[in-house]
Amino acid sequence: MSLDFTHKPDYFLNAQLLMNHIVSYIKKHPDANNAIFDLRDIYEIFRQDLASTTTNLEGILNIADEYQVETINGDEKIISGFNIDAENNSLLIDFNQAALQALRDGKNFIPPDATLHQ
Template sequence: MTLEFSHKPNYFMYAQLIIRHIESYIKMHPDAQNAIFDLRDIYHLFQEDFASTTTNLDGILNIADEYTVDTISGDQKIISQYNIDAANNRLLIDFNAEALDALKSGKKIIEPNANNYQ
């Protein structure tokens, strides 16, 4: 007897959720150059999907850091760097200053092309 089981997490959906969470964070904290999110908040954001909040989070963030905003200098990534601090249950995100300014001025977020990923 064979049991075929396949679970493919939707990294792009979760990356979109992270980016929208960041976008609302920037609106609430317009002077912020970085953010520190509690991983419990990310867990709830991901509808309590434990695997996506732990094991798959780095892969999700690799997609999320490809989101850009059109600036005077061309498309700039919103996330300049991130760090998952598992010991303190935190997600640390540094933002690109040019991208932040463009977001604050009303520019739209440009999503990465999902066809370029495997």
């Protein structure tokens, strides 16, 4: 007997939840050039999934940093960098300034294609 199954994680849902939170943050804080989130808030965004907030967070962020927005110079990534600070229980996200302005101007983000994920 052979069972075909995979343990490959699929983080696209949590990446989408995180990006929705980031866009909401950008709209509420129009002067922000970066964001610092408490990991307890991320835990709530991920519906209290501890593994997603700890062990799998970097994998989720690697998908989230592929989200783009249309700018006058073409599609640009929204996240230019991130840092998980476990000691201070925080997540620092740096934004691409052109993409940030496009989001402030009301453009919608473009998610990565989940079917191309390996």
